[in-house]
Amino acid sequence: MKVIVVGAGIVGTCSASYLLRDGHDVVLVDSQGPGEGCSKGNAGALSPGSCIPLSGPGMLGKIPKWLTDPLGPLRIRPGYLARVSPWLIRFVLAGRAGNIPGLADALMALHTNTFENYEPLVKNASCQDLIRRTGTLTVYKTDASLAGSQREWRLREERQVRQRVLGAGELHELVPELSADYKHGVLLADHGFVASPYRLVCRLAEQFARDGGHLERRRVTGIIIRDGRVSGVRTADGELTADHVVIAAGAWSNTLISDLGIRVPLESQRGYHAMVQASGITPALPVVSADAKVYATPMEDGLRLAGTVEFAGLDAPPDFRRADALIALAKDMFPAFAPGKVSRWMGHRPTLPDSLPVIGAAPGYPGLLLAFGHGHHGMTGASTTGTIIANLVAGRHPTIDLVPYRPERF
Numbered sequence: 001m002k003v004i005v006v007g008a009g010i011v012g013t014c015s016a017s018y019l020l021r022d023g024h025d026v027v028l029v030d031s032q033g034p035g036e037g038c039s040k041g042n043a044g045a046l047s048p049g050s051c052i053p054l055s056g057p058g059m060l061g062k063i064p065k066w067l068t069d070p071l072g073p074l075r076i077r078p079g080y081l082a083r084v085s086p087w088l089i090r091f092v093l094a095g096r097a098g099n100i101p102g103l104a105d106a107l108m109a110l111h112t113n114t115f116e117n118y119e120p121l122v123k124n125a126s127c128q129d130l131i132r133r134t135g136t137l138t139v140y141k142t143d144a145s146l147a148g149s150q151r152e153w154r155l156r157e158e159r160q161v162r163q164r165v166l167g168a169g170e171l172h173e174l175v176p177e178l179s180a181d182y183k184h185g186v187l188l189a190d191h192g193f194v195a196s197p198y199r200l201v202c203r204l205a206e207q208f209a210r211d212g213g214h215l216e217r218r219r220v221t222g223i224i225i226r227d228g229r230v231s232g233v234r235t236a237d238g239e240l241t242a243d244h245v246v247i248a249a250g251a252w253s254n255t256l257i258s259d260l261g262i263r264v265p266l267e268s269q270r271g272y273h274a275m276v277q278a279s280g281i282t283p284a285l286p287v288v289s290a291d292a293k294v295y296a297t298p299m300e301d302g303l304r305l306a307g308t309v310e311f312a313g314l315d316a317p318p319d320f321r322r323a324d325a326l327i328a329l330a331k332d333m334f335p336a337f338a339p340g341k342v343s344r345w346m347g348h349r350p351t352l353p354d355s356l357p358v359i360g361a362a363p364g365y366p367g368l369l370l371a372f373g374h375g376h377h378g379m380t381g382a383s384t385t386g387t388i389i390a391n392l393v394a395g396r397h398p399t400i401d402l403v404p405y406r407p408e409r410f
């Protein structure tokens with residue numbers, strides 16, 4: 001069968017790679033090179049035990065603060081408030097206490113086999129070195145801060161995620177660079193990270209091409225429907241035909257499906273990073289500040305400080321003061337931190353109000369599959385998403401229940 005995958009981020013590249021392994025004729029189309037979207041600059045954490053929905057009880061009361069602190073961990077640009085308000089209402093409602101266990105189960109199902117599902121792809125592309133199974137460490141300054149995250153740790157515990165609370169001694173033994181102000185840590189020993197998310201996507205895409213897949217650098221402008229089913233895509237350089245089309249265009253996916261009347265409440269949660277070479281700090285594993293919500297990941301080319309959420313849409317220019325704020329936070333975490341050569345980046349997390357992606361057949365359009373909206377966990381969820389998409393195209397029974405991710409749930 002001929003399959004077009006639109007979007008060569010981590011989700012599209014994993015999907016295309018698994019489809020090719022099934023023997024299909026696969027075209028992976030991206031308007032930029034592979035990995036140039038959100039998959040380029042993220043924190044790289046691979047979190048099989050990640051099961052906490054972004055929205056939880058009490059979210060509504062936090063919104064006023066998000067509007068007033070321009071450099072806080074979560075920011076809504078005032079000019080964007082009216083536009084994003086309907087989405088925020090859905091986000092707050094999704095976080096009602098009764099919804100949380102089901103969402104947590106669905107996140108867990110998508111994330112738990114992240115390493116196992118990357119394994120055949122990275123082995124084939126000879127880049128196993130990029131996947132590091134080090135564990136990740138969340139650090140807390142105060143007893144109150146540790147106690148404040150009890151709800152999250154309970155959700156993990158209920159789902160048998162291996163986690164261990166460390167006291168100050170063990171914590172500083174594991175990460176000697178960490179400031180003595182941090183008193184507690186929680187180690188998620190089964191987590192890990194990608195040492196260069198961009199290089200991972202590039203290596204998988206190169207291998208896809210070496211194995212006979214087609215990489216096309218084109219902007220897709222629409223989906224072609226003939227006789228009630230998908231027959232290909234329109235691009236800026238002509239049409240491409242296929243039996244199946246997979247939309248994995250991250251935060252831009254709605255621009256392709258809205259013409260078909262498919263409504264998915266996709267929003268960009270913009271995030272930032274500061275990439276620091278020669279920082280003097282190389283923690284043995286990713287360290288997350290629980291209060292500041294910043295990841296410090298020891299990437300192969302330096303220390304990456306990543307995080308923050310900004311609602312400002314797809315077109316507003318980046319506010320790199322937010323990346324600079326990450327550097328200030330790193331100084332607070334690691335007293336010996338010296339910002340050597342710094343580069344800054346902003347990316348669009350494709351996010352849905354209930355923290356779950358859409359994965360599945362688009363209602364009413366045979367041959368059209370959707371795979372986007374992985375939010376804060378796209379590096380983690382991509383490998384399993386790839387297996388799901390391949391199963392759907394092949395008509396095999398999915399390995400996990402796909403009901404929570406169905407596009408028509410909104």
Ligand SMILES: Cc1cc2nc3c(=O)[nH]c(=O)nc-3n(C[C@H](O)[C@H](O)[C@H](O)COP(=O)(O)OP(=O)(O)OC[C@H]3O[C@@H](n4cnc5c(N)ncnc54)[C@H](O)[C@@H]3O)c2cc1C
Pocket residue numbers: 006007008009010011012029030031032033034035036037038039040041042043044045046047218219220221248249250251252253256270271272273295306307308346347348349350372373374375376377378379380381
């Ligand atoms: C600061 C930050 C930190 C993060 N940390 C983590 C983390 O630690 N762990 C984790 O699991 N996740 C993390 N994430 C989330 C993760 O990066 C995303 O969920 C993931 O990269 C989304 O992948 P994607 O393939 O869906 O989208 P993208 O990588 O954005 O890919 C979409 C692709 O579609 C292409 N495209 C769009 N429109 C068209 C069109 N019309 N025609 C052709 N091509 C098109 C784009 O060029 C792009 O290459 C983080 C994100 C941010 C911003």
